[in-house]
Amino acid sequence: MITFGEWLPDQSDLNSSGVTVAQNVIPGARGYRPFYGLSEVSGAATNRLRGIYATKDDSNTVFVFAGDQGKLYKMNNGTFALADISDTGGYGMSGEEQWKFVKFGNDVIAAGSDSDTLQKFTVGTDTAFSAISGAPAAKYMAVVRDFVVTANVAYSSNTYRSRVRWSQINDATAWAVGTAQADVQDIADAGHITGLVGGEFGVVLLEKAIARMQYVGSPLIFTFEKVETGHGCNYPNSVAALGPTQVFYLADDGFFFFNGSQSVPIGAEKVDSFFFDDVNFKYIDRLSSVIDPETQTVMWSYADRESTGEPNRILVYNYAVQKWSIIHLEHEFLGSSLTPNLTLEALDNLSSSIDALDTSLDSRFYAGGFFQLSASKDKKLQTLTGQPLDAVIETQEFEGANMRKSLLRGVTPYVTARDVPPTISIQVSSRNKQIDPITFGAEVSLNDDNNCPVRSNGRYHRVRVNASGTWRYALGVDVDAVALGKR
Numbered sequence: 001m002i003t004f005g006e007w008l009p010d011q012s013d014l015n016s017s018g019v020t021v022a023q024n025v026i027p028g029a030r031g032y033r034p035f036y037g038l039s040e041v042s043g044a045a046t047n048r049l050r051g052i053y054a055t056k057d058d059s060n061t062v063f064v065f066a067g068d069q070g071k072l073y074k075m076n077n078g079t080f081a082l083a084d085i086s087d088t089g090g091y092g093m094s095g096e097e098q099w100k101f102v103k104f105g106n107d108v109i110a111a112g113s114d115s116d117t118l119q120k121f122t123v124g125t126d127t128a129f130s131a132i133s134g135a136p137a138a139k140y141m142a143v144v145r146d147f148v149v150t151a152n153v154a155y156s157s158n159t160y161r162s163r164v165r166w167s168q169i170n171d172a173t174a175w176a177v178g179t180a181q182a183d184v185q186d187i188a189d190a191g192h193i194t195g196l197v198g199g200e201f202g203v204v205l206l207e208k209a210i211a212r213m214q215y216v217g218s219p220l221i222f223t224f225e226k227v228e229t230g231h232g233c234n235y236p237n238s239v240a241a242l243g244p245t246q247v248f249y250l251a252d253d254g255f256f257f258f259n260g261s262q263s264v265p266i267g268a269e270k271v272d273s274f275f276f277d278d279v280n281f282k283y284i285d286r287l288s289s290v291i292d293p294e295t296q297t298v299m300w301s302y303a304d305r306e307s308t309g310e311p312n313r314i315l316v317y318n319y320a321v322q323k324w325s326i327i328h329l330e331h332e333f334l335g336s337s338l339t340p341n342l343t344l345e346a347l348d349n350l351s352s353s354i355d356a357l358d359t360s361l362d363s364r365f366y367a368g369g370f371f372q373l374s375a376s377k378d379k380k381l382q383t384l385t386g387q388p389l390d391a392v393i394e395t396q397e398f399e400g401a402n403m404r405k406s407l408l409r410g411v412t413p414y415v416t417a418r419d420v421p422p423t424i425s426i427q428v429s430s431r432n433k434q435i436d437p438i439t440f441g442a443e444v445s446l447n448d449d450n451n452c453p454v455r456s457n458g459r460y461h462r463v464r465v466n467a468s469g470t471w472r473y474a475l476g477v478d479v480d481a482v483a484l485g486k487r
Contacts, residue, residue, distance in 0.1 A: 003476040009274040021394035027323035031475040034388035042381035043081040049376035051099025052335035067099035096285035104172040111141040134175040142198030152193040161192040195239030205233040240289040296320040301334035337374040400481030410480040422469035430458030
């Protein structure tokens with residue numbers, strides 16, 4: 001069997017240890033699993049969404065928040081409408097700024113622009129966000145131990161791109177510097193701050209360095225140690241983290257994993273060159289990133305070179321098995337949420353017919369309170385729980401017979417099914433020289449003998465497997481090849 005190995009677009013196709021295409025799939029330890037499409041959840045916002053966040057109160061009621069360039073919203077769990085809960089006058093996000101959210105006690109705090117002071121919404125009490133008096137505006141925000149920490153901040157009519165500022169201890173509403181351990185710290189000679197990760201200690205990502213922020217108490221409060229110099233995160237909104245020891249980001253030299261002490265390249269000789277050739281740098285600021293712990297993957301959303309602005313690609317990295325894949329999907333923003341609390345009556349607001357629901361009734365989406373990979377499209381909150389996307393996997397290029405032409409007479413794809421058999425077909429590309437163009441033949445369906453009969457001759461071959469419907473796992477192919485005579 002020719003197994004579906006790791007997707008390695010940066011390496012030569014001939015006799016590669018992996019596959020040449022892994023589209024609309026999630027990489028696994030062996031082969032690939034399906035990736036699910038969008039399923040509409042909410043009503044529309046005024047503009048495209050730039051942030052998604054969800055939390056639960058003590059009674060397990062789910063609160064889903066979102067934001068666009070001028071408003072903050074809370075989704076109604078019954079009607080799924082996005083209710084405007086902005087502070088008076090709304091907000092003034094510019095460029096491609098994105099909302100960041102944290103929860104501190106019962107307060108949900110939002111930040112993300114140079115012009116809007118930190119916003120607070122007390123769960124169970126407030127009906128709208130309001131500005132936190134004395135707090136800065138900030139592009140990045142996290143909770144580090146007992147403090148709300150901001151970075152790349154603006155206040156008092158000044159902007160500080162390399163400054164970190166934090167609240168008073170155990171009080172997200174008090175920001176007077178010099179009182180109750182609230183303070184600021186500039187990180188010199190490392191460029192602008194491009195990301196911030198919280199936890200037991202903080203990680204500050206800058207253009208030319210990564211610094212660790214460690215609580216030490218009075219009088220210093222926090223110490224800042226540059227654990228990496230000369231190398232940092234060059235792309236804001238590319239940072240995704242499970243915590244300060246599991247941070248993923250994009251730099252000018254590729255994708256990296258920061259373990260709390262040092263950065264390790266994860267895209268070198270795999271996908272880095274592919275990404276930089278594929279991304280549309282005109283819209284690089286539309287990057288968004290998220291971690292899906294359910295599939296143990298980190299994902300980066302971007303616009304490719306054919307896009308006119310909207311993201312249409314998602315690069316997927318399975319950090320458990322260290323393998324990549326790519327998704328072709330038009331969307332606006334990539335994030336995460338929680339499944340809302342649903343009643344039978346609420347389902348009527350999702351669809352007029354149970355049969356027309358995009359998400360299977362077996363999905364935990366309907367249970368409420370579970371983590372959910374989410375996105376936005378058409379200014380609406382969507383979940384990635386729809387129908388499986390049509391998948392395409394292509395083998396490496398191989399010789400059917402050593403140093404000579406061969407005839408491929410049949411291909412058996414190994415794709416397993418769920419309850420309903422999926423639709424499986426194959427295509428073959430054969431060529432005589434490495435410099436010849438790659439052209440695939442017509443699709444051939446799987447017959448009752450578990451074979452796709454083909455006739456394709458050449459020196460070098462590759463097989464494309466197309467899978468649609470409710471398939472479960474794609475493992476590889478077997479080929480029936482016979483050597484042809486030499487002249």
